[in-house]
Amino acid sequence: MPLIKIILLNLLMFGLAHSQQKSALDTHVPEALKHYIQKMLCGGKGNCFADFENNKISIGFDSMTKLSDIKAGDPIKILWFRSKALKKKPSIGPSFLGGPRSPFSFTERELNSPVSSLVSSSMNPLRGMWFVPLLEKNKIINFAIIEKYDDWGAEWHCAGEMQIGRSTIAGLWQKVITRWPKSGGYNPVLIQIGEYSWILHVPEKDDYNLTFLLYHHDTSADSLNLMNDPSYSTLTKSKDLLLFLNTPDVWDRVY
DSSP, rough: OHHHHHHHHHHHHHHHHHHHHHHHTTTOOOHHHHHHHHHTTOOOOTTTTHHHHHHHHTTTTTOOGGGOOOEOOEEEEEEEGGGBEEEGGGGGOOOGGOOOOOOOOSOHHTSSSGGGGEEEEEEETEEEEEEEEEEEEOOOEEEEEEEEGGGGGGGGGETTTOOOOGGGGGGHHHHHHHHOOOOGTTEEEEETTTTEEEEEEOOOOOOOEEEEEEEETSSSOOGSSSSOOSSSOOOOOOOHHHHHHHHHHHHHHHO
16 A cells, blocks of 8 residues: 555544544533423423422422422533443443452553543443533532433433432532633533442543542542542542552442
């Protein structure tokens, strides 16, 4: 193959890879998702608020709260690490169930790579997931989880009636958006690992930061010596956190 064709082919492949990386961190909210959120806040059969009156206390709202009192905050895009960074599919569970000591296997090259090259906005058959902050009097009370699957006709759906998300991260996310507000041009995203652990990434800060928002069931990652700033002003270097994920037994602690 002539040298010029090889060069052009390499440039094309680089461009495609770069566009895929950029798309994962594209925080533009789809119009169809915006419409679904508006519809969701109106209540009705088949969405998160189908039985709001009977469930509002259990999901963190006051007994006097009306559905019309709730506002939606800026949606948060959910990402996952690309499968090539995994030894095995994480769904097989922790080591005491026969799973791996750690499902993560980031190579030296990946440890030093930009976050955008390591994450994906879809995980087959899941084609997208967003957390929608639910606010009352400008305070985040909980989150609605909105997702899209291929076998649902690729339309947005709430993740089960009245399964409003994880209230434990509401206070933590309030701190994040106070430090990294949309008004300042920031659009922080979350990377899900395991069942109960979430990693914060602020793309506009740089492409080399990853900080635990919630580690397993704890609301603090201080014990990991990875995040000692409760205001999230100082973010963890991505390499440090990825090295932690490579360590033995980590899956038992993030599952």
